[in-house]
Amino acid sequence: DADVTQTPRNRITKTGKRIMLECSQTKGHDRMYWYRQDPGLGLRLIYYSFDVKDINKGEISDGYSVSRQAQAKFSLSLESAIPNQTALYFCATSDSTGKKGSNQPQHFGDGTRLSIL
Amino acid sequence: AQSVAQPEDQVNVAEGNPLTVKCTYSVSGNPYLFWYVQYPNRGLQFLLKYITGDNLVKGSYGFEAEFNKSQTSFHLKKPSALVSDSALYFCAVRPPGDYKLSFGAGTTVTVRA
Numbered sequence A: 001d002a003d004v005t006q007t008p009r010n011r012i013t014k015t016g017k018r019i020m021l022e023c024s025q026t027k028g029h030d031r032m033y034w035y036r037q038d039p040g041l042g043l044r045l046i047y048y049s050f051d052v053k054d055i056n057k058g059e060i061s062d063g064y065s066v067s068r069q070a071q072a073k074f075s076l077s078l079e080s081a082i083p084n085q086t087a088l089y090f091c092a093t094s095d096s097t098g099k100k101g102s103n104q105p106q107h108f109g110d111g112t113r114l115s116i117l
Numbered sequence B: 001a002q003s004v005a006q007p008e009d010q011v012n013v014a015e016g017n018p019l020t021v022k023c024t025y026s027v028s029g030n031p032y033l034f035w036y037v038q039y040p041n042r043g044l045q046f047l048l049k050y051i052t053g054d055n056l057v058k059g060s061y062g063f064e065a066e067f068n069k070s071q072t073s074f075h076l077k078k079p080s081a082l083v084s085d086s087a088l089y090f091c092a093v094r095p096p097g098d099y100k101l102s103f104g105a106g107t108t109v110t111v112r113a
Helices: none
Strands: A004-007 A010-013 A019-025 A031-038 A042-051 A054-057 A064-070 A073-078 A087-094 A112-116 B003-005 B010-014 B019-021 B024-026 B032-038 B044-050 B056-058 B064-068 B073-078 B087-094 B107-112
Touching: A004 A087, A010 A019, A019 A031, A019 A087, A019 A112, A031 A064, A031 A073, A042 A064, A042 A073, A054 A064, A073 A087, B003 B087, B010 B019, B019 B107, B024 B073, B032 B064, B032 B073, B044 B056, B044 B064, B044 B073, B073 B087
Parallel strands: A010 A112, B010 B107
Antiparallel strands: A004 A019, A019 A073, A031 A042, A031 A087, A042 A054, A064 A073, A087 A112, B003 B024, B019 B073, B032 B044, B032 B087, B056 B064, B064 B073, B087 B107
16 A cells, blocks of 8 residues: 555664664554564564554564654664564554544555564 | 454465355454455555444455354455455454454465466
């Protein structure tokens, strides 16, 4: 979905480095999410944010941190990368406002492929 | 806690044949159910959802899904598969009153010409 942009698309780095993955959206959605995808495990939620002042841990938040700099921007940081954080990372957004409320689907960016050596 | 199972890692069908991708769920209350598709090097794309009402839900690209409460299933179906339907399919569930999706492990669909 071109309305949700993730940068970089690919990144190779070394163990112990600090890494930031960025996500921006033009959909005007209030909610944003970070997931990681591993083969055979589906997507697992790392962090989510319902508005600029709201940050919540997901099921696998250890080793990660996030920042919601604006409604349209949500970044994910790995403070000290380790090899088992090698994965495909996705940002997603959803809209809780309007008549249809919280039943709206999430919209995903094209992902960041992160390799940690 | 909610969970989603996609019992088949892979589904292979011939073009023109019916396609079914299975999904079962475990959640308290009446769930919200979703199907997404992922093409290579792309993010997940929303296909359809079940919130309430008619058990047969129609979605994008000719896909439909049937909600079966007694069997706690939400199988994705397409009457006549296309080679372009080859992709990775994810089922997801969200309990009522919660805002987090739980995804299945995914099913790789291959449609041969």
